[in-house]
Amino acid sequence: MSVFTDTAFDDHERVLFCSDAKTGLQAIIAIHSTALGPAAGGCRMWNYASDAEALHDVLRLSQGMSYKNAMAGLHFGGGKAVIMKTSDFNGSDALFERFGNFVDTLNGDYITAEDVGMTVQIMQTIARTTKHVTGLPTAGGKAGGDPSPKTAFGIFCGIEAAARFKLDRHDVSGLSVAVQGVGHVGYHLCKLLVEAGASLKVADIDDARVQRICDEFGATGVAPDEILYQSVDILAPCALGAILNRTTIPKLQTAIIAGGANNQLETLEDGQRLADAGILYAPDYVINGGGIINVACEYDGDIGDEGVTQLVAEIGPRLTGIFEEAARKGEPTNVIADAQARQIIAAAD
Numbered sequence: 001m002s003v004f005t006d007t008a009f010d011d012h013e014r015v016l017f018c019s020d021a022k023t024g025l026q027a028i029i030a031i032h033s034t035a036l037g038p039a040a041g042g043c044r045m046w047n048y049a050s051d052a053e054a055l056h057d058v059l060r061l062s063q064g065m066s067y068k069n070a071m072a073g074l075h076f077g078g079g080k081a082v083i084m085k086t087s088d089f090n091g092s093d094a095l096f097e098r099f100g101n102f103v104d105t106l107n108g109d110y111i112t113a114e115d116v117g118m119t120v121q122i123m124q125t126i127a128r129t130t131k132h133v134t135g136l137p138t139a140g141g142k143a144g145g146d147p148s149p150k151t152a153f154g155i156f157c158g159i160e161a162a163a164r165f166k167l168d169r170h171d172v173s174g175l176s177v178a179v180q181g182v183g184h185v186g187y188h189l190c191k192l193l194v195e196a197g198a199s200l201k202v203a204d205i206d207d208a209r210v211q212r213i214c215d216e217f218g219a220t221g222v223a224p225d226e227i228l229y230q231s232v233d234i235l236a237p238c239a240l241g242a243i244l245n246r247t248t249i250p251k252l253q254t255a256i257i258a259g260g261a262n263n264q265l266e267t268l269e270d271g272q273r274l275a276d277a278g279i280l281y282a283p284d285y286v287i288n289g290g291g292i293i294n295v296a297c298e299y300d301g302d303i304g305d306e307g308v309t310q311l312v313a314e315i316g317p318r319l320t321g322i323f324e325e326a327a328r329k330g331e332p333t334n335v336i337a338d339a340q341a342r343q344i345i346a347a348a349d
Contacts, residue, residue, distance in 0.1 A: 006052075008059035013039075014109070015059075018102040023095040026086055028054055029102065030062035031110055032078040035348040038108055039079025040295060041065035042115025042135075043099070043126075047085040058082045060241070060263050065292070067341035068285035071318065072311075074296045079110045085117075093125050100129030108132050113147065113295045116183075116240070120146050134295040144298040147291035150312050152188035154290025155260045157316035158282050159193070159234060162256045165323045166280040167233065173197030176232040178222070178254070181239030182209045185260045185288075189238060190217055203227035204239070234258060241284075242266040249273045258282035271334035275326075282319055283337035289315055 003015050013034060018027040031039040041062060048054040058080050066078025083099060085091075103112050103126070114123050114135040123135040138144030159177070163169040177193055178201045179186050190200055190213050200219035203226070204210050210221045222230060228243065231253040237243055241263030249270060257264070257279055264284045265271055274281045290312040297303040297311070322340070326333045 003055065003059075006056055006059055008056050008063065010059070010063045012059060012062065014106075015055075016102065016106070018099065020095075020098045023092060023098045024086065024088060024090060025095045025098045026084040027081060027099055027102065028058045028084075029081040029106070029110055030058040030079060031106075032059075032062040032080075033066040033345060034077040034109060035345050036066075036070060036077050037075040038077060038111055038132075039065070040069060040074075040076040040111040040113065040134075040292060040299070041078060041080040042113040042291075042295075043081040043083060043118055044115040045083040045085060045117030045122075048082070051084070054082050054084050064262055064285045066345060067338065068289050068292055069296075070341045070344040071286050071337065072289040072293050072296075072315075074292065076111070076292075076296055080115075081110070081112055083117075096122055096125040097129045100126040100133065103132055104130035106132070111295075111299060113292075134298045136298070138298065144294070146184065147294040148184035149188045150294040150308060151185045151260055151288055151291035152192060153309065154293070154312045154315040155185070155189050155236065155238075155258065155287050156192040156196075157313050158287035158319050159236065159256070159258045161316035161319045162258045162280055162282050162323070163234070165320060166256050171196060172234075175199075175234060176201070177234045177236055178202070178227055178230040178232045179213075179219075180204075180224075180227045180235070180237045180243070180259070181261065182213050183238070185291075186236075186238040187213065189236060189260065190219065194218070198234075201227065201230050201232060229253060237261040237264050244270050244274065244281075246270070246273065249277060249279075252277065252279060254279060256280045256282070258287055259284070260288040262288065265334060268334065268338075271332035275332040280323065281333050283322065283334050285341075286319055286322065286337055287315060 014031040061080035235254040236259035238260040245266035
């Protein structure tokens, strides 16, 4: 396992390997860029097949956070952390407190938050040993708490923008949407879509989650290995990444891909494959920026919940601008978004 030869390494500023025999903690913190400010990004807890897989994931995710924060207009750089669920993983408070210790050694250069596998309660535990943590409970209309509802709202705004651009529809009423992954973000997205009149097909590796969505929202459950290939107006990937590639793209039956999963494209070339197939792709780190906007406002403490909602709503117009530029230049939307993000970061160096 080598950091510098990993294909996801992109001149990352710092990579910290965190190990603690007493608690069993094994984690990696990757800081991609602090050009715009301290590196902000969630901590993912996952059962990785290998250390190399965990390293590759955290490198890709941290770069994506640099781009996400830049495109959201935040004064934060990009970072990410992963906690590896080993065979003897116990998830004790002591383990998460120890992770907080490691975060604290970075002296505010990395600000952690909730991501896949984590909860608000775990973030509270981490906060015992570092102040550089967000996603904590809040009250009185202040920004904070679980960022997933804001992430879902941003995705919904992005879906509406994509439907206007690609389908000439003013809203999603009557449209069909396939949602892959109905955890925290996926659940809230499904609620927004159904309230707006869309019909749903859903899948998740957790059958109970699927049943909940079907019971509450009248959705149709689909097998996890079939959800990508449903004949729908919109596909919303809200699980893990690298699901759009040379194998899956030829089998897609949708006009739009707009979902919350990070790193949906397996390679940069897959953006061109989608464009060639006539599928409009909403770049993931743009459409799923609602959560980090909430995190940033919580950390700064200068904008309340209503103000956060207004900032998240700007994701729709931001995506429309990307769609229009891509159409004008005849380039894939991911290429346009990457170029815009790099330009913002370079201007700050």
